[in-house]
Amino acid sequence: MRKNRMKKTICLSAAACLLVGGLAVGRAMAYFTAYAETSGGVVMDMGFTTIEPVEPVEPVEGGWIKHITVSNTGNYPCFVRVRLLYGGEYSVIPTLGAGWIDGGDDYYYYESQVLAGGKTESEISAMVEAPKDELTDGMNFNVIVVAECTPVLYDENGNPYADWTNDGITIQESQNTLPDQPQESQPENKEGE
Secondary structure: HHHHHHHHHHHHHHHHHHHHHHHHHHHHHHHOOOOOOOOOOOOOOOOOOOOOOOEEEEEEEEEEEEEEEEOOOOOOEEEEEEEEEEOOEEEEEEOOOOOOOOOOOEEEOOOEOOOOOOOOOOEEEEEEEEOOHHOOOOOOOOOOOEEEEEEEEEOOOOOOEOOOOOOEEEEEEEEEEEOOOOOOOOOOOOOOO
16 A cells, blocks of 8 residues: 555656646747747948058169058058069169068068058168169069058057958059160261261
8 A cells, every 4th residue: 555655656746747847848949939030131331451552663773663652442450561572683672661670571561550541651662773784675674562461450458469370461462564774865866967
């Protein structure tokens, strides 16, 4: 008799647990299966950080000078760096303007951030030298200017910094060919002299 009573108690307890558990599961299922539908949308323009190297060329005695600045054509401020690529046949001597530093890694870094719509306030002057006896009419030099930018990031104190290690670097490459060396002017022959 005692066994029967114990069995009934265990069965009633198990049934009560199942009933309470079933109610809890039902409430949880109602929570997880609820949904709502919406319509409409908003156009969001996140903008980009893009740059463009500006590099007019000036012929000088014994070669050319490329005057290199970088314009920020994007929507956000950025930091820029420049690398010059050229063949080893002729020498290229860069002169860094105020705010440019040699990073020691073949790049020249502009220390200040370049605001959206702005440009570097100083330039890198790249003098392309060729021996005078080797200058010929129609001679071309190709100095490739690789300009890269990274968005301005801020540390926990609000100080801006550049992160050149991430994949967010934008590269703009220019391959302007330097113009022909100007010819020395020859006196004109006048008829009758």
